Amino acid sequence: MSAEGAGRALCLDVRGLNVAYPGVAGPIEVVRDASFEVVEGQCLGIVGESGSGKSQSCLALMGLLPRQARVGGSIRFRGRELLADGAREARSLRGRELAMVFQDPISALTPHLRIGTQLGEVLRRHLGTNAAEARTRAALMLTHVGIDHPEQRLRQYPHQLSGGMRQRVMIAMACLCGPALLLADEPTTALDAAVQAQVIALLRSMRTELGMAMVLVTHDLALLSGLADRIVVMYAGRVVESASAAELFARPLHPYTAGLLACVPRWTDAPPSRFASIPGVPPGPGAVGGGCAFAPRCTRAAARCLQSRPELAPRADGRCVACHFPHA
């Protein structure tokens, strides 16, 4: 509901974000007219299948898209327009006020540099900390993310750490300068099930301790329950539904959201005869015609869905959904 964020400033305000790549037959649009916002201190979950544009949106926020990518729209971070900023200004925000944790911690750390070097350079770059001070603070942060013997770990190389440990290091690295917003792109997908829960718990506690806002990108809706304040559902590059987490879990409006929710196993139910899944595959970028991109897989689709694309519009009850025939 709109009341929950009332009185608190917006940390991030994304309006009409477009990401496209040049293709042989015209530009290939991977993110189309995506809008969402994050209130200071709150957590936004972005959920969608691979190719839905969720990671591309994230990389666009960080300015990490490949050079050939064309980005349009507006990204306001604490009142500053990131897409208008010069590269130098955006860089000084990156790693300090705006930090990111990636999917695969195994390949996300530079193999030939010690953990201490990789942590320390963030502090030295953004806060001008000297080497000894940077070391102390890095060790402190490692303790914070639950790594024992931090002094010893600082001297080690990434390959000497387990996957879960490396993701903790990544989180420590992102939190070093006390960012206002932490982006986490599928932070647990590459990890073992047991470690996944630990990392999610860590993200949650770090958020409360540091009071930072967070964007958590995932394909797994279940992950967001109890963690996200708001949730944005993306499909084929577009936002199809946006609601508070409580509302979305209680009453999904878009058939796609409902489908995703049905895929989440619930132990209160009788043991399911099979895991539910949405039949079909999402369309590739550029393969979307004039209608609703989800229509070919949708059980509620009618002739109208194939002809005209539903706009994402706020309804009378304040919720936003892009569907001609939403669930009641």
Next chain:
Amino acid sequence: MMRYFAARLAWALPTLFAILTLTFFLVRTAPGGPFDEERALPPDIRRNLDAAYGLDQPLWVQFGHYLARVAHGDFGPSFKYRDFSVTELIAQGFPISAGLGISAMALALVGGIAAGTFAALRRREAGDRLAMAAAVLGITVPTFVLLPFLALVFGVYLKWLPVAGWEPGSLRYFVLPVLALALPPLAVISRLTRASMIEVLDSDYVRTARAKGLSPAAVIWRHALPPALIPVAGYLAPALAAIMTGSLVVESIAGLPGIGRYLVQGALNRDYTLVLGMVVVYSTLLILMGLIVDLIFALLDPRVRFRA
């Protein structure tokens, strides 16, 4: 780390011994001796000569003597340059050849890595295409065509630099030979660097480094360049071999009194001891380079260091 290095060293010594054995017996079983050209030699003088050089003894005894002397750094007297020992000849020429080789290697590394990185950062742009087209040409043009061509342009026509020759202490005579020697490995290194740099720039850890807000220079120098140089390190020994090979013609063309010329002269004169000495020197250098490369690998990739 030490065990890894010790294992490499343990392989290098038998290799060197095998080279010594192979070359020694190859030369000695071959028809034709160093004194064959001097037909007028009376039999007794011939006998004395053979005795003086130890040629009258059984082959394996000669080999034993040879090994013992080589172990002390003594490659024996030259058959052709009668007043000099092979060690003296090598010691005379070595500083020149080493200076030539080291300069060429340095130029090839610095130029190749810079060009390759530049091309990788401007992938598919005009600068990249131009650099890589130049690299194809650089790899193709043989040193013995390139150096005379450079001498013709800069020496004969423009008269900026000497065509050939050598003066102690004068660097002007070095410029063209170093250029000609460096260009082919430079071209190879630039291609290797470009390919691996493109891969590294697309890697997750370079993305992390950029996400940390580091400057582009810090991202490239600290995070991208060291791993991108691993294939270049793998090419160092072949590059040294290419430069050594090239130095044979370069020293001959430019008239530089280095050891490269001795190998060619020794081969033409059937100067056994000289050629043997040269092969030992070249092989030792290459084996040393192999060991240095192993160290560089360990430096660039900690995973190698911690592998038992």
Next chain:
Amino acid sequence: MSGGWWNEAARRFGADKVAVAAALAVLVLVLLALLGGALNPNDAQALDWSRIATAPALAHAHWFGTDRLGRDLFVRTLAGARLSLSIGLVATAVSVGIGVSYGAVAGYCGGRIDQLMMRLIETLSGLPLIFFVIFLTVIVGNSLLLLFAAIGAVGWLTMARIVRGLTLSIRQKEYIEAARAGGLTASRIVLRHVVPNLLGPVIVYATLTIPQVVLFESFLSFLGLGVQEPRASLGTLIAEGAAEMESAAWMLLIPGAFLTLLLLSLNLVGDGLRDALDESAHVR
């Protein structure tokens, strides 16, 4: 491994403008080398005392000029190219023969034998092999046959490595198992499955070996350790040209340009073939 794969590779090669241009250049250069003598009235060895070291001109029949003995450089360059190319072909055949059999044996046997054989290759490729060839040419004298053999004997290392790797991976492929289970005899398996899989890479690498060998031969001849007077190879012509360049630059430039062009186009054809076969292999 159907004909479709080869057609696909051929189509890709045809689409590669650089490679096609290089292939045409190779064709022209080879034809020139083969027909060289017939195109020009001069003889490779004949001395024209009236025109010693004359510059190229169309007026007299010496299109590329003459050397300091008055021999026609056009005919000599083409004769030299013919010799260089035939040494290139023969030595490449030698190295392909040794390399393929060595690599196939190592890859097929696997285990200890493979390890030992690969260790030998590793050791050999760390050595300054060119010096050994220089050695060999001196020991046995300057016979052309030896030159063929020596160069071929050095060039097989990479080929052996490639073939060994391929054999090893083919051996583990499921379709070999399937063929064996289906009752195909060993010789049929080799003919139907192993050879076609090896053929592409071997052709590519053989193509890339030819320019290496030509370069190597020219290098030795340049030093006076290869082809000897009165025969000419591109290497000896360049050596003569380098000695005379201050008074007769064409003697250096013409054979030098010819050799560079030959090497360049051969390399580009090899690169084009590799790309075409590689990409078709990925598409499969």
